[in-house]
Amino acid sequence: xxxxxxxxxxxxxxxxxxxxxxxxxxxxxxxxxxxxxxxxxxxxxxxxxxxxxxxxxxxxxxxxxxxxxxxxxxxxxxxxxxxxxxxxxxxxxxxxxxxxxxxxxxxxxxxxxxxxxxxxxxxxxxxxxxxxxxxxxxxxxxxxxxxxxxxxxxxxxxxxxxxxxxxxxxxxxxxxxxxxxxxxxxxxxxxxxxxxxxxxxxxxxxxxxxxxxxxxxxxxxxxxxxxxxxxxxxxxxxxxxxxxxxxxxxxxxxxxxxxxxxxxxxxxxxxxxxxxxxxxxxxxxxxxxxxxxxxxxxxxxxxxxxxxxxxxxxxxxxxxxxxxxxxxxxxxxxxxxxxxxxxxxxxxxxxxxxxxxxxxxxxxxxxxxxxxxxxxxxxxxxxxxxxxxxxxxxxxxxxxxxxxxxxxxxxxxxxxxxxxxxxxxxxxxxxxxxxxxxxxxxxxxxxxxxxxxxxxxxxxxxxxxxxxxxxxxxxxxxxxxxxxxxxxxxxxxxxxxxxxxxxxxxxxxxxxxxxxxxxxxxxxxxxxxxxxxxxxxxxxxxxxxxxxxxxxxxxxxxxxxxxxxxxxxxxxxxxxxxxxxxxxxxxxxxxxxxxxxxxxxxxxxxxxxxxxxxxxxxxxxxxxxxxxxxxxxxxx
RNA sequence: GCCGCUGUGGCUUAGAGGUAGAGCGGCUGACUCGUAAUCAGCAGGUCGUGGGUUCAAAUCCCACCGGCGGCUCCA
Numbered sequence: 001x002x003x004x005x006x007x008x009x010x011x012x013x014x015x016x017x018x019x020x021x022x023x024x025x026x027x028x029x030x031x032x033x034x035x036x037x038x039x040x041x042x043x044x045x046x047x048x049x050x051x052x053x054x055x056x057x058x059x060x061x062x063x064x065x066x067x068x069x070x071x072x073x074x075x076x077x078x079x080x081x082x083x084x085x086x087x088x089x090x091x092x093x094x095x096x097x098x099x100x101x102x103x104x105x106x107x108x109x110x111x112x113x114x115x116x117x118x119x120x121x122x123x124x125x126x127x128x129x130x131x132x133x134x135x136x137x138x139x140x141x142x143x144x145x146x147x148x149x150x151x152x153x154x155x156x157x158x159x160x161x162x163x164x165x166x167x168x169x170x171x172x173x174x175x176x177x178x179x180x181x182x183x184x185x186x187x188x189x190x191x192x193x194x195x196x197x198x199x200x201x202x203x204x205x206x207x208x209x210x211x212x213x214x215x216x217x218x219x220x221x222x223x224x225x226x227x228x229x230x231x232x233x234x235x236x237x238x239x240x241x242x243x244x245x246x247x248x249x250x251x252x253x254x255x256x257x258x259x260x261x262x263x264x265x266x267x268x269x270x271x272x273x274x275x276x277x278x279x280x281x282x283x284x285x286x287x288x289x290x291x292x293x294x295x296x297x298x299x300x301x302x303x304x305x306x307x308x309x310x311x312x313x314x315x316x317x318x319x320x321x322x323x324x325x326x327x328x329x330x331x332x333x334x335x336x337x338x339x340x341x342x343x344x345x346x347x348x349x350x351x352x353x354x355x356x357x358x359x360x361x362x363x364x365x366x367x368x369x370x371x372x373x374x375x376x377x378x379x380x381x382x383x384x385x386x387x388x389x390x391x392x393x394x395x396x397x398x399x400x401x402x403x404x405x406x407x408x409x410x411x412x413x414x415x416x417x418x419x420x421x422x423x424x425x426x427x428x429x430x431x432x433x434x435x436x437x438x439x440x441x442x443x444x445x446x447x448x449x450x451x452x453x454x455x456x457x458x459x460x461x462x463x464x465x466x467x468x469x470x471x472x473x474x475x476x477x478x479x480x481x482x483x484x485x486x487x488x489x490x491x492x493x494x495x496x497x498x499x500x501x502x503x504x505x506x507x508x509x510x511x512x513x514x515x516x517x518x519x520x521x522x523x524x525x526x527x528x529x530x531x532x533x534x535x536x537x538x539x540x541x542x543x544x545x546x547x548x549x550x551x552x553x554x555x556x557x558x559x560x561x562x563x564x565x566x567x568x569x570x571x572x573x574x575x576x577x578x579x580x581x582x583x584x585x586x587x588x589x590x591x592x593x594x595x596x597x598x599x600x601x602x603x604x605x606x607x608x609x610x611x612x613x614x615x616x617x618x619x620x621x622x623x624x625x626x627x628x629x630x631x632x633x634x635x636x
Numbered sequence: 637g638c639c640g641c642u643g644u645g646g647c648u649u650a651g652a653g654g655u656a657g658a659g660c661g662g663c664u665g666a667c668u669c670g671u672a673a674u675c676a677g678c679a680g681g682u683c684g685u686g687g688g689u690u691c692a693a694a695u696c697c698c699a700c701c702g703g704c705g706g707c708u709c710c711a
Binding site: 079080082084085207208209212216217223225229277284301302304333335336337338339340341345430431448449481523525526527528551552553554555556557558559560561562563569571573574575583585596597632633634635 | 637638639646647648660661662667668669670671672673674684701702703704705706707708709710711
């Protein structure tokens with residue numbers, strides 16, 4: 001049960017309109033003075049142990065009532081305090097028994113009608129105790145009788161109060177932070193969109209994001225109605241792209257010096273170090289009940305716990321630092337229903353998650369910069385140019401006030417090579433003092449983070465992660481959290497949205513060559529040309545080649561290849577067989593109008609493709625190279 | 637989670653109280669085909685699910701489920 005207490009001069013409310021769970025009422029309008037208003041959400045778990053919860057909640061209410069010296073109490077049902085409400089019938093029952101319980105203690109109590117849309121005004125007294133919130137929990141199992149009132153977590157309260165301010169910082173800009181009203185956006189439309197999105201957090205959009213249609217049509221991914229929303233299915237092409245991106249990120253961080261590990265995807269809710277995190281986002285976990293007295297489990301929302309718990313048990317010398325640990329972590333966040341969209345925001349996603357233990361802030365900053373550059377390289381390698389993303393640097397006021405740190409921030413802006421958005425928090429409300437993200441702005445002008453690095457000054461201590469320094473003393477390291485690419489699915493979203501933006505701009509949409517499921521399609525004019533194609537295939541190893549051997553016209557096959565965004569399409573007819581060449585169409589970004597096919601030698605074509613995809617991971621075609629043997633995964 | 641919109645064969649959709657219609661895709665056949673949709677035929681639908689109103693419901697009402705958008709949020 002969630003309770004919000006407001007000690008008020010008065011409350012006025014009026015029942016306006018019934019909802020379908022409305023209880024019958026006699027009075028629709030009330031005004032009550034010198035009152036402790038208790039906003040209440042009865043939660044599902046309360047149904048299990050209703051009497052206990054009513055007793056505890058009443059005790060707590062009386063205690064607050066006495067402390068603030070109110071004259072009467074109003075119980076005001078307020079569903080919005082919880083995401084896990086009890087049934088309306090039980091809620092009314094529980095609220096009524098709470099009303100009676102309080103009345104039996106000799107207090108004047110009024111209960112606002114349940115299940116009505118109500119208007120209300122109240123005046124909060126504003127003294128230190130005038131606003132309080134409490135959560136009442138039922139007893140866990142049979143034995144544990146003493147779980148009672150808990151305060152909301154400190155972090156959550158702090159965050160509500162935390163204020164932040166936006167600025168800009170340009171490359172040559174020694175003068176410090178520029179206020180948004182003094183910043184000239186000219187030519188920086190994307191940054192402007194990003195800023196508007198960040199500062200207003202709202203967009204008037206009534207369209208489905210373009211990538212959703214594309215992910216289906218290109219047989220990449222799709223919704224799975226039989227799972228929880230936000231858990232997608234990936235078709236062979238999507239799975240291939242995903243696996244290639246994963247390979248690429250894995251290789252990149254290995255090159256940077258991280259070791260790959262794997263940690264469990266579920267953890268006990270009882271673990272003391274995890275509790276703070278959990279309390280902060282109670283409704284956002286996938287959790288399951290532990291049977292037979294075992295503790296409940298939740299699915300991880302990142303690889304942090306696993307790697308922290310692993311680090312805690314390691315013996316680490318200062319000589320091992322900076323120590324980098326990496327995991328391609330399937331992660332779960334039960335995001336609110338309305339937040340889920342296509343590949344942009346999921347409940348199950350793959351997060352490349354690297355943590356770096358650093359001996360001190362100095363070393364942390366050195367690594368932070370390296371990782372900043374690593375992230376730029378990774379995005380570049382995937383196929384994003386710096387024009388495709390906007391940089392945000394976020395830090396606490398305290399961090400920025402150090403003169404050396406100011407220079408550090410300016411250096412980061414120079415590396416970005418363009419103005420960046422700054423967010424400065426008045427106080428630290430979470431575990432980091434500095435973070436950056438590279439944000440993609442999509443076709444509907446929504447921004448979402450790709451790469452990010454954060455400097456964590458809190459979790460080493462919380463988890464008991466220590467290293468031994470040169471003097472033999474135990475120290476807490478500073479921890480860097482880094483996702484070099486951001487969630488893999490989100491990269492796919494950004495690639496699709498970018499392709500859509502290209503299309504809007506008059507270009508042919510395309511995926512990067514190394515990620516294209518089919519890189520080269522061979523089209524025989526007639527059946528008799530298949531033999532020649534079969535001869536060529538062994539030459540083209542290391543490239544994903546397929547053959548459109550269906551009984552269709554050449555025009556149809558060309559069109560279908562175009563709809564699949566295939567980068568190289570080679571037609572083979574009598575002429576080619578005779579001259580031992582290929583007639584190749586190249587889908588370049590600027591070829592939307594010209595549709596020329598040029599004669600090319602097979603080896604020449606192979607070299608050209610190999611040159612373009614060298615240094616990138618390669619995987620074979622995930623299905624038959626013959627189109628006639630391939631099933632369709634999505635309709636038409 | 638709340639509010640609004642939405643759900644018709646595998647896909648895209650027409651129909652807005654009175655016998656479910658089309659295109660794509662699939663299958664069969666013909667054409668062996670030269671750069672963005674060859675022609676003909678066939679199969680495929682308890683109109684998201686469950687209730688209700690009605691002589692009659694894809695169509696109106698309610699609930700639930702999925703999708704989209706907004707609010708909110710993004711460790």
